[in-house]
Amino acid sequence: LNMSYNCLDRHVEAGKGDRTALIWEGNNPSEDRRFSYSELLRKVQKFANVLKDLGVEKGDRVCLYMQMVPQLPVAMLACARIGAVHSVVFGAFSADSLRDRINDSACKILITQDTGVRGTKQNIPMKANADKAVAQTPSIEHVIVVKRTGELVDMKDGRDIWWQEEMAKANAECAPVEMNAEDPLFILYTSGSTGKPKGVLHATGGYLVYTNYTFEQVFDYKKEDIFWCTADIGWITGHSYIVYGPLSNCATSVMFEGVPNYPDYGRFWSVVDKHKINIFYTAPTALRALMKEGNDWVNQHDLSSIRLLGTVGEPIKEPEWMWYHTVVGKEKSPIIDTWWQTETGGILITPLPGAIPTKPGSATYPFFGIEPVLLTEDGQEIEGNDVSGLLAIKASWPGQMRTIYGDHQRFIETYFSQFPGYYFTGDGARRDKDGYYWITGRVDDVLNVSGHRIGTAEVEGEIGKAKGVAEAAVVGYPHDIKGQGIYAFVTLMTGVESDPSIEADIRATVTKGIGPHAKPDKIQFTPALPKTRSGKIMRRILRK
Known part of the structure; x- marks a missing residue:
């Protein structure tokens, strides 16, 4: 092996x-x-x-x-x-x-x-x-x-x-x-x-088996197909569906050094046209940005080679799903909205093209052998349909992560201790009347910005290093392009006045500490942050 x-x-x-x-x-x-x-x-x-x-x-x-x-x-x-x-x-x-x-x-x-x-x-x-x-x-x-x-x-x-x-x-x-x-x-x-x-x-x-099989089944891969996943290999999507899944299937995989808007907003579609892409897999955040620029960028290219469209990274909303379906897919290509995580190694909940009727915004049904359950806050399984809860997985699967490197205790505490006997995903979900799963987003202190996972504690820690900052709390808010934007509430040291240079310094500090994708979109200076008796920041109140 x-x-x-x-x-x-x-x-x-x-x-x-x-x-x-x-x-x-x-x-x-x-x-x-x-x-x-x-x-x-x-x-x-x-x-x-x-x-x-x-x-x-x-x-x-x-x-x-x-x-x-x-x-x-x-x-x-x-x-x-x-x-x-x-x-x-x-x-x-x-x-x-x-x-x-x-x-x-x-x-x-x-x-x-x-x-x-x-x-x-x-x-x-x-x-x-x-x-x-x-x-x-x-x-x-x-x-x-x-x-x-x-x-x-x-x-x-x-x-x-x-x-x-x-x-x-x-x-x-x-x-x-x-x-x-x-x-x-x-x-x-x-x-x-x-x-x-x-x-x-x-x-x-396990990872080889799981990426190989999910690639073949979920993308309905046929010999000679040209597959393009627009992700960066620096994320799990690139590991599993640019490198290991396609190559283990003897597929042709496209990797892209550029961005969707360079040299213009038609770049994705010119690449599809140039390499005659058959299967196209991208993130809703990219679709929202391109949809905003109108249909002409798409229509000036020949996309007739496409037979399957996919999305990954965050839940897709109905407007961009419909745009993807009609403008990009010309109403002939199925869309697979795939839900999975770095930890899962490969796709867990997804439609199978041609076999499962889709609904815009739903990841539909679990992949073979995956047993999702919805749990209450105290760990009871919620039976039946038309219900919402915390998304957990009941049985193991081959692509599951094996540990957190150097910290097995943290692995157990993060994923298995809150609900013993289940893998807890950190996401909420609802199961509709037909048993379809709809992912509603993170229920823990993790943001999903443009499909990238960013921990609030990480960002808060960096903001705290900026000059004049006493304390910070970060929450997500709905953002037209990124899905979630980063909203920072910042209290300053006594005697420090808020001004644009402090805002600039906060953004620069976060960029240096984490990277440009984690810098706050909005910064609000506030005299104090709401806290519980034990001193924990009440992010729930800030989100409102």
Whole structure:
């Protein structure tokens, strides 16, 4: 058993080496590259040898801090090949966030790039951020740098090495390491309701089975289909449905370096037209932003290749569902609204195309073998239909996370202690009269902003570092594009007056501590925050 063998060698040995595995679509519309299964296998074996030559062994952790460049999936598969555990950190995270994630799992190697391009940003300082982080990460022995833009960056002798140079001299053959089903495959950090991010750990066997089978069934995958999931590989959606699910099925998967509005609002649709995409999987937040710009951007492209549309990341509302169905899908492509989490490894609640009649905004029914239940606050199962409650899962499934890296106690407390015998999702849901599930959103202190999970405690902790701030409380509020926006209530130190420079400082502090996706949309200064007798902030009141 080895993940890279199942994603690459298996297909090449079956005579399918010439099939396209990955299509990389660059930020600039004129840049794209195709990689066949044979070519990808060759690159993965070479990079696996680069890692081995640096002393990486089975069980060692390797951190990947990159934009959407083709070297990212190559590095993931190379880690899997030699039994190293990869930890991908989303490329927009700050140096501080990167440092904390490297230290939490004591990574031995960091892989990054010189600078990044994304939309109008032409030089995202990836290596500079990495250098800042690595100044405080004692476990890092080497930093491998991909040359993406050719920008001049600092390279530290003896520590930093160029990806391209190492690949040029690496041996082209590397046998896959035999793995046990429960051997760890990767760690991916996700926001929790307390400040510290959780290192969600997935294991080889179950995750392979679950991503493989959900990809094939949920997306009704047919040989020759071109599949495009617009997510970033820095999130679980990219791990499961850009890399592992599609490649284990010998599919053709598209990865996109850019953004939906660059060079214009028609970018998604021009890519669909250019690569003749058959299955398109994106987030409601992107659809809302594009819908706002009108239908012309869609209509000037040929989308006739599309036969299935999907959404992920947050519940989709009826207006964008209808727009997706009529304007993008021309009323002929089923829409699958998929509900799942970093922790679940793959899709749990979803329509199966053609088999389950859809309703705009409902994730419909559980996938095979998944047993969702609705619970009361005190853990009683709510029977029957037309009811609402806390969403929990009754039985285990192969893709389930195995632990929080380095903190099994927190794993038990977070997911299993509130309702013993159930996996508690942290979401609320309702089951309608037909037994369809409608996800109503988080019931804990976690926000869903543009499909990204952000913990309120994390943001509050960063705001507290800004000058003049005494205390902060953060809640979500309905946002037209992002789904949820971040609303911060801030009390200032005695004698400090609120002014725009403090607001700017708060936003800058959060960007530095977490990343730009977590900065508050609205900041309200207030003399005091509502609290319980024990001193807990009453966010319920602030939400109103």
